[in-house]
Every structure is written in structure tokens, then in C-alpha cells.
Amino acid sequence: AQSVAQPEDQVNVAEGNPLTVKCTYSVSGNPYLFWYVQYPNRGLQFLLKYITGDNLVKGSYGFEAEFNKSQTSFHLKKPSALVSDSALYFCAVRDGFSGGYNKLIFGAGTRLAVHP
Amino acid sequence: DVKVTQSSRYLVKRTGEKVFLECVQDMDHENMFWYRQDPGLGLRLIYFSYDVKMKEKGDIPEGYSVSREKKERFSLILESASTNQTSMYLCASSLPRAAGNTIYFGEGSWLTVV
Secondary structure, three states: OOEEEOOOOEEEEEOOOOEEEOOEEEOOOOOOEEEEEEOOOOOEEEEEEEOOOOOEEEOHHHOEEEEEOOOOEEEEEEOOOOHHHOEEEEEEEEOOOOOOOOOEEEOOOEEEEEEO | OOOEEEOOOEEEEOOOOOEEEOEEEOOOOOEEEEEEEEOOOEEEEEEEEEEOOEEEEOOOOOOEEEEEEEOOEEEEEEOOOOHHHOEEEEEEEEOOOOOOOOOEEOOOEEEEEO
């Protein structure tokens, strides 16, 4: 079965420090991986995705993610955190068994708190 | 930019009421989705539609139905609302299956059933 795990409910980082939000996945075929961010009382905003090619993917707001096939991970990173990065982050994987339909399976989410 | 609009952001309904949540997208996307978001559970798929009048059950369809009469509009219906359906509901849309087409989300509808 396809699944996504975000092992940390919350990540705390000081402003200016690098941040990492972890994600591991399980799929049968090649994974299509996504990161979304949700600010309070808002919908999900797309940050970045990995489909194929370079293992380091760059996205919106200075975020990037590294695909590691051997570790089945897709960790989200940013070199220097901002207080405004504080939000809920979701990792998602494309379900390869959804036939012709572009379904995503989501992790439970990780709350990022960046302190001044 | 893709725009997915959920007309009702905050609703309070009584147990047993029939509830309609409306969603409109402006990018001519074939696929539309309804997710439910609950703390600690992430997003769970209720229903999705891959074309007008076509629908497929997601992971938690019980207690819900959907309607897609026009390509741009996808409605979620709670036939008889119950308190355990109090949640945040998210509508989304995307192009059809292709190498990782991005799914775009609306702002969400907070539903409280009392």
C-alpha cells in the first residue's frame, strides 16, 4: 500500500537557522512527491514537487527538497528560516494505483514553529 | 494562476440538516476532489471526479455524496449532517493523470455541526 510518514508533529527552529521537515514514503513504482504548506485558516499552497531528474528540487519561498531513493525520503529544507515560515507542512505522494486519476496520499502534517 | 473557490468559508449547521458545499475552479481542469482535514489525520479523500457527471469514491465516502453537472463546479453534499462531520473541507482540482500534475486547493470550508 502507498503511504507517507511525517515522523515529527512539530519542529522548532530559531530564525536564521536552517530547517528540515522530514518525510518518508512507500510506493510500489516510481514516486511522484509533493510538499504543500498551510497557513492558519487557509487552504494548502503548493511548494514543490519531484517527478524525475535532479534529486534536489527547488520550490517557492526559498524551500528545497532532496529526494533520496535508497532511504525513501523527501525531506523539505531551507537554509535560513523566517518567522513567517511558521505553518503546517504536508508531504504527499502520488498514488500509482489510482488508474487514470491524479490522487495524492498525504502525511499527517508537521507544524513548523520559527522563533525570533 | 489557478483559482479554486469555495463559496462558504464558515458554516454552522444543525444535526440532520442537508448541507451543500460548493466549489468552482477556473482552469478547465478535468479532475476535482473533496478532502477532509482533521488534526493528526492529515487530509483524507472523500470523493473525486474525473469528468462531468463522473465520480469515484475516495477513502471516506460514507455520509457524503457529490455532484458534478458542469466541468468547473463540484459540490459536496452531506445528506444528513452529524456532529462527527464537523471538520475542515478542502476542494481541489488538477489536470488529468500525467507525470505529477499539481493539485491546487481552495481556501477551505470550516463546517461545524451542532
